[in-house]
């Protein structure tokens with residue numbers, strides 16, 4: 116996750132997401148080697164700032 120306000124990067128891992136990607140690759144007969152998922156938004160600190 117990338118904060119578009121301060122540039123902070125938060126790494127995350129989801130087993131459900133990994134499984135879903137695996138499933139999607141298999142359904143397309145695609146061999147996935149690497150993947151990135153980027154969610155852009157505002158981190159906790161920046162959300163607080165925005166509220167003020």
Ligand SMILES: [Zn+2]
Pocket residue numbers: 118119120121122123157158159160161162
């Ligand atoms: Zn931020």
